[in-house]
Amino acid sequence: MTDKKYLLTSKQMAAFAADGYLRFDALVPDAINRATLKEYDEKPWPHGGGYVGTPLSKQWVGSPGIGAMLKLPQVAGIIDSLVGPEPRYDHHQVHIVPPKSPHGQIWHADAIIDTRLEHFDLQFFYFAHDTPREMGGTMILPGSHLRRVNETDIARYQNFLGQLPSTCKAGTIVFVHHGIWHCAQPNLTDNTRYMFKLRLNPTVKQVRLWNTDDINDSDIPRILGRNHGWYGWGGEDRLEVVQRIKFWRALTGDDKFDTDYWLGRLENDPQRVLQPA
Numbered sequence: 001m002t003d004k005k006y007l008l009t010s011k012q013m014a015a016f017a018a019d020g021y022l023r024f025d026a027l028v029p030d031a032i033n034r035a036t037l038k039e040y041d042e043k044p045w046p047h048g049g050g051y052v053g054t055p056l057s058k059q060w061v062g063s064p065g066i067g068a069m070l071k072l073p074q075v076a077g078i079i080d081s082l083v084g085p086e087p088r089y090d091h092h093q094v095h096i097v098p099p100k101s102p103h104g105q106i107w108h109a110d111a112i113i114d115t116r117l118e119h120f121d122l123q124f125f126y127f128a129h130d131t132p133r134e135m136g137g138t139m140i141l142p143g144s145h146l147r148r149v150n151e152t153d154i155a156r157y158q159n160f161l162g163q164l165p166s167t168c169k170a171g172t173i174v175f176v177h178h179g180i181w182h183c184a185q186p187n188l189t190d191n192t193r194y195m196f197k198l199r200l201n202p203t204v205k206q207v208r209l210w211n212t213d214d215i216n217d218s219d220i221p222r223i224l225g226r227n228h229g230w231y232g233w234g235g236e237d238r239l240e241v242v243q244r245i246k247f248w249r250a251l252t253g254d255d256k257f258d259t260d261y262w263l264g265r266l267e268n269d270p271q272r273v274l275q276p277a
């Protein structure tokens, strides 16, 4: 059982529901970052990964890099909060952008096969070395996770208002909802850019897995209503807000939750037939 102090708060969960990601800068200590970089060079990877659908707890056992990173109480607490205990390993990849690579990836979302709103997979992007803008980072689009697209439907786009390059210090992890739109960036430096991506499936219902002491915080409706700016003209952010309310209902188990009557309007289903006078 994870100590409550390592679990996410309700405000952090609301931010995840609204933004589709949570970022923790320099979360992983340097010794583990260095051990991870060493592991990337050891071939075949001695501790590496597992088979789709097997328990995460059986992967990277004894590895001083990735294994130790996963065992950090902060990391374990975040995983527990989002996908619960005993998540399943789905896949991982050490994403490499070679030195002097002038081209980035196309915008895409990874493997959106499951379009249910009440379940999500957790992906995390771990940067074991400093990643300045010349190296790219992974570009993500905050708030895109609930606008489901089929993989590369969005490849025609180049830049979005509000896009966020994950430039960061070594040890940073960006935890993302599997629906997030993202793409690798060019690497203009003389050094290889590495990013470790891991996808996890929950094995329990994703309801109130975090520290819910602040569940009634008055900031939560405002956080869920964030406008990331890219949606388009006028009130198109309302499409996202409605999705987030549904998502928050699923996460909290509170099927009456609403903000500003957004979902209430859609649920209004008048049945009364006026009788002739």
Ligand SMILES: O=C(O)CCC(=O)C(=O)O
Pocket (backbone or CB within 6 Å): 095, 096, 105, 110, 137, 138, 139, 182, 183, 184, 185, 195
């Ligand atoms: O390398 C990156 O920054 C992202 C890679 C990625 O998202 C992918 O290949 O699916």
Ligand SMILES: [Fe+2]
Pocket (backbone or CB within 6 Å): 108, 109, 110, 182
């Ligand atoms: Fe991807």
